[in-house]
Structure formats: C-alpha cells, structure tokens
Amino acid sequence: MGKRVILYLFLLFSLSLQAQTEEKVSLGNDSTEVDSTATAKPSAFKRAIKKFMNFSDFDTLYISPNRYNYALMVTHFSNFEYYSITSELPQPQKLSFSPNPHNKIGLYFGWRWIFLGWSVDVNDIFKKGTRKNRGTEFDLSLYSSKLGVDIFYRRTGNNYKIHKIRGFSDDIPSNYSEDFSGIKVDIKGLNLYYIFNNRKFSYPAAFSQSTNQRRNAGTFIAGFSISKHHLDFDYTALPGFIQEAMNPAMKVKDIKYTNANISFGYAYNWVFARNCLACLSLTPAIAYKASDVDAETNEAKAWYGKFNLDFLLRAGIVYNTGKYYIGTSFVGKNYNYHRNNFSVDNGFGTLQIYAGFNFNTRKEYRKKK
Numbered sequence: 001m002g003k004r005v006i007l008y009l010f011l012l013f014s015l016s017l018q019a020q021t022e023e024k025v026s027l028g029n030d031s032t033e034v035d036s037t038a039t040a041k042p043s044a045f046k047r048a049i050k051k052f053m054n055f056s057d058f059d060t061l062y063i064s065p066n067r068y069n070y071a072l073m074v075t076h077f078s079n080f081e082y083y084s085i086t087s088e089l090p091q092p093q094k095l096s097f098s099p100n101p102h103n104k105i106g107l108y109f110g111w112r113w114i115f116l117g118w119s120v121d122v123n124d125i126f127k128k129g130t131r132k133n134r135g136t137e138f139d140l141s142l143y144s145s146k147l148g149v150d151i152f153y154r155r156t157g158n159n160y161k162i163h164k165i166r167g168f169s170d171d172i173p174s175n176y177s178e179d180f181s182g183i184k185v186d187i188k189g190l191n192l193y194y195i196f197n198n199r200k201f202s203y204p205a206a207f208s209q210s211t212n213q214r215r216n217a218g219t220f221i222a223g224f225s226i227s228k229h230h231l232d233f234d235y236t237a238l239p240g241f242i243q244e245a246m247n248p249a250m251k252v253k254d255i256k257y258t259n260a261n262i263s264f265g266y267a268y269n270w271v272f273a274r275n276c277l278a279c280l281s282l283t284p285a286i287a288y289k290a291s292d293v294d295a296e297t298n299e300a301k302a303w304y305g306k307f308n309l310d311f312l313l314r315a316g317i318v319y320n321t322g323k324y325y326i327g328t329s330f331v332g333k334n335y336n337y338h339r340n341n342f343s344v345d346n347g348f349g350t351l352q353i354y355a356g357f358n359f360n361t362r363k364e365y366r367k368k369k
Helices: 002-019 044-052 203-207 240-245
Strands: 068-087 093-099 102-111 114-121 136-143 147-155 160-166 178-180 183-195 217-233 252-273 276-295 301-320 324-339 342-361
Touching: 068 114, 136 203, 147 217, 183 252, 203 252, 203 276, 203 301, 203 324, 217 276, 217 324, 252 301, 252 324, 276 324
Parallel strands: none
Antiparallel strands: 068 093, 068 102, 068 342, 093 160, 102 114, 136 147, 147 183, 160 178, 183 217, 217 252, 252 276, 276 301, 301 324, 324 342
16 A cells, blocks of 8 residues: 555656746737846756756647646556466476466555545455465656656566466466466666657656647657566476476576666557547567576586567556546566576566546636635
8 A cells, every 4th residue: 555655656746847837928019028138047967957848848739737736536557467487398388387477456646746545455455365375566647748757666476377388288278377476576667768859749648637738749769777686496496297398408597697688669649539548558678688507507607698579568548537447558578588508587567546536726727706
C-alpha cells in the first residue's frame, strides 16, 4: 500500500510541472513598457536553462492543461513477469517460468501534485495465497512534458510456475505447468529519458491524465538507463526428468549483472475521436552487461561483458473530457542476457485500468461574474 502511495505522490508531482500553466496577458505597446535595451539580457546559457526547465511551455493548439485543483480516482493494477532460460548445445532447450499475475485495487485522492490513496491486494480480499511467497514491488514513473523518470525495484517471492519447456521430451504436453520454488530475483534500476517534440506531444495526457492531447503528434525519445540484476536459480529443485536431460550450460546457480544502456525510440499520440487518445511508445536500447556468473561448468565463476538489445514499451488508451476520465495503460520492460551457450530473457510489466474525475476549478480558469 505504501509503495503505491509513494508512486502517486511523485507521479502527480511531475504532473503539476506541466499542468499548472497560467494564461498569458498581453501588455501591448503602451507607455509602461520597459525598453529592452535598458535591461541587461541574461546569458545564452541561462536562457537555455530557463527554457529547458519551463515545463509549461507547450502549444495549446495541441495540448490543453488541467483546469482543476482536485482529483479522485479508482484503479486496478495487474503485474506480470516472466523468465526464460535457454541453451543451444548440445541441443536447443528452453525453460520458461512465471508467477500468477499480482492484482491490486485502490482509491486515490489528489490535490495538485500531491496524490494519496489506499490499495489492497485482491488475494487479501478473497483470502487466497500466502504472504510468505510474496515479493516486493516498487514502480515509480514521473511524467512531465520534457523529461521522464522510471525508478523500479522488484524482489520476487518463490511462487513461480514452469509454464513452458522445449527440447526435453516429445511426451510433455504443450500445456505443461508445475509449481517451482527455485527462482529468486532481485532487480533495481533507474531510467531517464528526454522527449524532443515536447511542445506538441504529451506523455502525461496518455499516462497521468493531467493534460489533454487535442491533435495527433509524435516525438523521438532518447534516454539512459542503469539497473542491477541478481538471479538465484536452484536447478536442483526442477523435476527429475528435466534435471537429467538439461544441457550442462543451463546449470547456473547464481547470476549477477549490471545493465547500462542508451536508448532511442519513438512515441505517437493518436487523437482518434473527441477527447479520445491512444498512445504507443517503443524504445529499443543498446545495453552493455557486465556479469558475474557462477555455473556448474568447466568455466566455474567468471566475469563477462557483452552488448545486447533491450526494450521498453508503453501503451495507453484514455477518454478524458478534462473533468472525467477513464482508460487503461501498460508499461513493460524487457531485458536480455546472453553469454556463450547460455541466455536469460526476462520481462515485467504493469497493466492499469482506472476511472476518475477532477473537480474545483482553478482560480485562473473560473468565469468572471
């Protein structure tokens, strides 16, 4: 519950940076106008910094700001995750693991950039599952007009299932599934990115309901990310028939690697009807991974470094009148680690479904009597 509260606190803080814009008043060329030559101009560097930090600098023909002080929203979250371990020699083999989706529902109240709320695990409502198998999840996404930040931390429980195997036996059915408690994962990372066409394209319109996209617009996105991954894999907990047939290269006990990447991608906001917006964003990343591997092979424990390709996907659909809104969004991350005859692919994402409304019009937008 606390993690979701923190998430919305910081998320809504970013919203205020670009949502709280005031109408500009034209002064005209009257006698009170100050001669520009009499005022010292700031340096080019200061002007550039000021422009860069101006999060309310957007084209109102494409983006309209939030006109309300308060918000109330109900939401449902589903978290997804998977891991795949692969080896190609002496024969192609693949093991895939994933836990059951983790679901939460919550109610949130917002004032400007402060957003507080309460959420509960659906399993707690129906008294399903056990807390000892649960992990820890923290996802913080800050959306502003120019800059974005993702901070994430995931420590899994041991409630995984084997849901797909390849290259072991033809007698295994395609829907084979079995509980597996031999995977424990720890991931933490930071993702920073810059939105180039920030005057016409709005991420907050699609993912934080703080502005409205009025016209179609796209933008290139560039960023940097760093994360640390720790995979504890107890292959001796696998069923006997899998242990006997698995390639030696898959018998990895412990993997620790640091992932640093530079990303460049594209996002597009499609206004397909009045107040209706669909957003799709894909950001591939060239990633360098430095790893410490402990395997039951003749290589023993060793360090490796290699380049791979990672992906970050964002998608959302929202109907927002400015006062009322309803929509859904998905944010997914994919990481790939490849080393000689062994590879690990993992991904995790969050699906959100929400509905809410804004109220109490801001002073600058109230009609004068």
